[in-house]
Amino acid sequence: MNQAEIKVQESVEKIVQDLYGIENPTVSFQKTRKEFDGDITLVVFPFVKMARKKPEQVAEELGTKLVEELDIVIAFNVVKGFLNLSISDAYWTNFLKEALVNEQFGKVAIDDQSEKMIVEYSSPNTNKPLHLGHIRNNLLGYSVAQILEASGINVFKVQVINDRGIHICKSMLAWQKFGNGETPESTGLKGDHLVGKYYVAFDKYYRAEMDKLVAEGMDKDAAKKKAPILIEAQEMLLKWENKDPQTIELWETMNKWVYDGFASTYDRMGVSFDKNYYESNTYILGKEHVLKGIESGVFYRKEDQSVWCDLTADGLDHKLVLRSDGTSVYITQDIGTAIERHQDFPFKKMVYTVGDEQDYHFKVLFIILKKLGYIWSEGCSHLSYGMVDLPSGKMKSREGTVVDADELMQKMNDEARAISEERGHLEGMDENYQSELFEMIGMSALKYFILKVDPRKRMMFDPNESIDLHGNTGPFIQYTYARISSILRKAEWNGDFTAIPLDEPTKNVIKKLHEYPQVIQTAASELSPALICNYTFELVKEYNHFYQSTPILRESDLSLKQARIALSTKVAQTIKSAMILLGVNVPTRM
RNA sequence: GGCCUCGUAGCUCAACUGGAUAGAGUACUUGACUACGAAUCAAGCGGUUACAAGUUCGACUCUUGUCGAGGUCACCA
The missing domain is CATH 1.10.730.10 (Isoleucyl-tRNA Synthetase; Domain 1)
Incomplete structure (x- = not known):
């Protein structure tokens, strides 16, 4: 509400109280439409029931009072239940x-x-x-x-x-296999584009292998899982998680390329950040919180060692938070990241700008954070575009x-x-x-x-x-x-x-x-x-x-x-x- | 199939969150440069707000149903 409206509102509240005995009235304004005289318009319909008068009459009475009491209101006219006020x-x-x-x-x-x-x-x-x-x-x-x-x-x-997970390993592996040591410098390609090129190369090779397996008689779903290059990528992920030095080194090199590429894109877009969080750090934090959550009864462990959260009381399903092999899933990382952020910057609200395909994910995330005892989770929201x-x-x-x-x-x-x-x-x-x-x-x-x-x-x-x-x-x-x-x-x-x-x-x-x-x-x-x-x-x-x-x-x-x-x-x-x-x-x- | 979004002029989008005759841009038609900058301004054309009921003083907005589009229901992120 603007200055003029605030003044009028205060006045209206008082007048309506005096005249009709209405407590805490809903005072709603709109701009006066061009075809009528006036600057702001008060909708009087909400008062007519209590006032037990016709809308026109209520508007007339209010208008008269407002002109009397307020300097800024110099004239009024009434159209049906709309009171058009002219401001000086x-x-x-x-x-x-x-x-x-x-x-x-x-x-x-x-x-x-x-x-x-x-x-x-x-x-x-x-x-x-x-x-x-x-x-x-x-x-x-x-x-x-x-x-x-x-x-x-x-x-x-x-x-x-x-910055971690199977998708990175795919690019890394393809670069290792087909890259011939290419770098952004040697190719003149932006780092993120170079890495993306190998992600595509991986996918192409993977498909060829699948097609071959299917041609040899394997069924499609099995071929998806059995393609040698995919297995190789999974092995690479394991090596990464076990901190194999060569894998880590390659990962760091290629990530650097990507970050340099992103930096120039962000720069051109004109956007910036006060702090970056890296999944390669926060997924460990998330895991720790999940383990604590088991003790406090928020999560439970199944026989196969996977960890779950029961959300049926909230009208949702059971949600996996740790795989049976102990590794984290997407939401594990988000739990860790959110908690760390609140420590870094004790916010009242946090908004996640993420596509609407993840509506369900954030619904779950906020409930889990609350179950873990973080009341600030109520201030979290998802800007779902x-x-x-x-x-x-x-x-x-x-x-x-x-x-x-x-x-x-x-x-x-x-x-x-x-x-x-x-x-x-x-x-x-x-x-x-x-x-x-x-x-x-x-x-x-x-x-x-x-x-x-x-x-x-x-x-x-x-x-x-x-x-x-x-x-x-x-x-x-x-x-x-x-x-x-x-x-x-x-x-x-x-x-x-x-x-x-x-x-x-x-x-x-x-x-x-x-x-x-x-x-x-x-x-x-x-x-x-x-x-x-x-x-x-x-x-x-x-x-x-x-x-x-x-x-x-x-x-x-x-x-x-x-x-x-x-x-x-x-x-x-x-x-x-x-x-x-x-x-x-x-x-x-x- | 369950749940969640969305459906507005030929096209791209608004509508102050329940208020007056649903508005802009674009496209199309027309008018305005000897001008403070015409990437502008002015006018016209264009609508059963997907459809059908309901709620009330009043519905694009709320409820229900139907049709259509999308998303999601992973030991992916």
Whole structure:
């Protein structure tokens, strides 16, 4: 709720109490629709039952009282059960003046008392490069962290790197067999791509072996397990777990390649972490907690020595937490990681940015943590985002339809360059600025396109049509910013203004600015960058409308001119502020 | 099959969490550059919110059922 609404709410609560004897009323506001007079609208239906009067009458009574009691409410009208209130011009003007001098406008500052929260995102496997799915994950996680921070929460960004297990061994083994000592240096390939190449090579060889076995008469399921190269990979995993020096050395070498590769991808995406956790460490911790959990009766051991958790009381099933051979499964590692994180950074809340295919996993994880006595588990949640679909359907690595993250980012950059050159506004810009600019535009197109969709929903992405640069897009918002910047470069302005006449377009822009603080709060509680996108788009549209209909630099009345420059300045600042929450930069020229 | 998501304009997405006549972008049609930057603005076209019942002052939103799409039910991660 914004400042104006808070004032009105307080007043309404009192009035409703006095008039109708309603305790703790539900006061709900909405923006007044354009076809009616007024700025904010109070829905009076919730009161009519208690008041035992018609909606129109209740609204009439409330409106009269509000105008009497509050300076900021200057007029009202009633349409059915809707009470439309007009807020005074002085309120809007004062708001703009205050916002103008507030560099942190919209944000809540963080101090020692601020709530602590962990945001986990990314958390890749180390056997192949990042793809489009990871891009959605990374952009979401990073942006959510930024938004939470702006809302006044002390955020700690983390990931857990899945650096052990059979998938790594597959890449390692294939490299050993077919790699001829290739390195990123010798091939010029990014490390993660080189390792990914051998993961694919493994799969290809594995399939050939399976086909051969099947041709020799073995049934398919048996062949899956009996293929020699798979057995070899499993042996390698055992060697790894037994800390065989040569295996460990190879593992470290290839992981290093991958980390270097990831680092440059993250860097280009503009995301970062406060701490990385490594599964190769935390799976041991998890195991220890499970063993303790057996003693405390949270888990039980079967005859074959495997360890389980009975979740039937919670409406779920029995869940395996340790294999019969004593090795950890996925959830074991997550138990260890969560507990270690809480020790590192005693959070009140922790959110896991992970695809919705793992809904069940996190449900189980949070229950188990609670059973182990960690009440903070109640503050854990799963930001469950939908998959990214291609026009052809789901991305499938087997069918080679996976969209590579590095390639896609480069493609966006190329596209931005091509369109910029076609427009021909690049004269006078030096080479360095140009290349920064193409990156800025390309990345904004990509990021905005992905972030504007409600995270929880599955979304469509067509890499061939690439991404629009017109309409509801990142570059559209950047363009408005650049255009305002152009005005501000030419403006002579002392940083203040006296009064601003509130004609329709001007007032709409101010009202939109006025929403910003609340939008940040809502986006934070909903964990939804999409709300920031929608807001910024609306702000930009309102401003463009204003810009089209109103002279700014051309205005001859000096006082008016200054007021409009002031408004433009605040819009530019707010655009920039909002785009930073999305991880998007804005150019002053484009 | 059990459980969990989702189904909105031709396409991609919104709808302030139960509020007024369901909105944007794109595509298509049309108008506005001797201009503070046209990557813009303005107008038109486009809907039985998958379908059917129910709950109430009021339903895209909540309940149930049907149809359709996806996910998940591993000693994979």
